[in-house]
Amino acid sequence: MDREAAVIRWGLCCQFLDSPIKFRTATHRYVASLRSRVARRYLADISRHNAQALIQAVERCHQLGIGAFRITSQILPLATHPESGYTLEQLDPSGEVEATLHLVADLADQLDVRLSFHPDQFVVLNSERETVVRSAVQELELQAGIAEMIGADVIVLHAGGMGGGTSAALERLERGLPLLSSTARERLALENDDRCFTPRDLLPLCERTGVPLVYDVHHHRCLADGLTVEEATARSSATWGDREPYAHLSSPRDGWSSSNTRAHADYIDPADFPDAWLGRTMTVDVEAKAKERAVLAVMASVGHPEQSEGWRSK
DNA sequence: GCATGTCAAGTTGTG
DNA sequence: CACAACTTGACATGC
Numbered sequence: 001m002d003r004e005a006a007v008i009r010w011g012l013c014c015q016f017l018d019s020p021i022k023f024r025t026a027t028h029r030y031v032a033s034l035r036s037r038v039a040r041r042y043l044a045d046i047s048r049h050n051a052q053a054l055i056q057a058v059e060r061c062h063q064l065g066i067g068a069f070r071i072t073s074q075i076l077p078l079a080t081h082p083e084s085g086y087t088l089e090q091l092d093p094s095g096e097v098e099a100t101l102h103l104v105a106d107l108a109d110q111l112d113v114r115l116s117f118h119p120d121q122f123v124v125l126n127s128e129r130e131t132v133v134r135s136a137v138q139e140l141e142l143q144a145g146i147a148e149m150i151g152a153d154v155i156v157l158h159a160g161g162m163g164g165g166t167s168a169a170l171e172r173l174e175r176g177l178p179l180l181s182s183t184a185r186e187r188l189a190l191e192n193d194d195r196c197f198t199p200r201d202l203l204p205l206c207e208r209t210g211v212p213l214v215y216d217v218h219h220h221r222c223l224a225d226g227l228t229v230e231e232a233t234a235r236s237s238a239t240w241g242d243r244e245p246y247a248h249l250s251s252p253r254d255g256w257s258s259s260n261t262r263a264h265a266d267y268i269d270p271a272d273f274p275d276a277w278l279g280r281t282m283t284v285d286v287e288a289k290a291k292e293r294a295v296l297a298v299m300a301s302v303g304h305p306e307q308s309e310g311w312r313s314k
Numbered sequence: 315g316c317a318t319g320t321c322a323a324g325t326t327g328t329g
Numbered sequence: 330c331a332c333a334a335c336t337t338g339a340c341a342t343g344c
Contacts, residue, residue, distance in 0.1 A: 014336080015338085022339090023339095024340090025338080025339055026321095026339095026340080027320075027321045027322085027339090027340065027341090028321080028322055029320075029321065029322090030320095030340075072336095073336090074339095078322080080322090081322060081323085082322080082323095083322090084322085118336085120323085120335090120336060121323085121324060121325075121334095121335060122322075122324050122325095123323085123324085124323095124325075127324075127325090129324090132323085132324070135322095136324095139323090160324085161324070161325050161326080162325085162326080163325085194335090195326060195327080195335090196325090196326080260334095262334085262335080263334090264336085287336085
């Protein structure tokens with residue numbers, strides 16, 4: 001009978017610092033200045049480049065012992081833009097990009113690199129404005145489609161705005177869930193943020209709907225709710241059922257006693273790694289500006305806590 | 315080559 | 330009321 005040892009799966013967010021792997025982006029203003037055939041070729045180039053970069057990213061993570069990778073929302077830049085937008089079929093009629101994305105799925109599976117998405121702040125499923133909700137659904141569906149192709153099992157979303165108060169906002173969020181396809185809905189996870197929604201706010205919704213909670217301990221420390229880190233860890237982990245729980249870790253750039261504790265530091269201060277996470281099996285995305293260097297550093301320091309004395313990011 | 319100004323989107327909180 | 334802060338670069342352009 002083999003029983004897997006409890007272990008943290010460390011995750012890198014979106015980009016590399018030292019490794020020569022770059023994801024390209026595009027701006028609407030520039031694309032709009034091109035003739036349509038040129039624009040399509042330009043965007044097709046970028047999507048081919050980014051799909052290849054994703055293969056390299058998965059390989060590089062594996063080489064470094066990094067077990068998770070968050071994919072940039074710009075992987076297919078402007079895909080959902082009202083004017084410059086496109087479908088993968090239009091952009092890539094030969095299916096080359098799609099074939100590469102299927103290779104990513106095989107590779108990530110083989111190398112055991114967990115892939116996720118994290119739509120950015122413009123994606124607000126609980127907005128009071130209908131048009132905003134519609135574009136949020138559109139963006140989530142796009143990312144879900146890519147997620148399905150590459151085998152990403154998580155799309156992490158902030159709960160959104162607070163218009164009308166916390167309970168009204170949470171109700172709107174819950175009403176937004178059925179607007180999603182099963183592909184998107186099955187991958188959706190919510191994250192506590194540092195301004196509006198705490199774990200205590202979100203856990204009941206997560207427990208009731210089956211949408212798991214990604215526990216961001218830095219946000220929780222910025223916006224406390226009476227739950228201890230231990231309690232929030234246990235309850236959020238439980239929302240993942242049989243799946244591996246997901247959490248976020250970062251350190252404040254200017255320290256915990258500064259006026260701005262929200263900005264992220266280059267590295268993780270080992271003191272910020274919660275004791276409650278020791279001995280757990282979970283994925284921890286490292287949100288730090290020094291990217292893979294920071295992931296490797298925190299892996300080493302948590303693995304050898306006796307050596308972390310006096311260790312500082314700056 | 316290198317510096318510069320600009321970039322789709324929402325929401326909150328500060329000045 | 331206007332604007333920065335979030336994830337923060339990366340891009341094309343102009344010198």
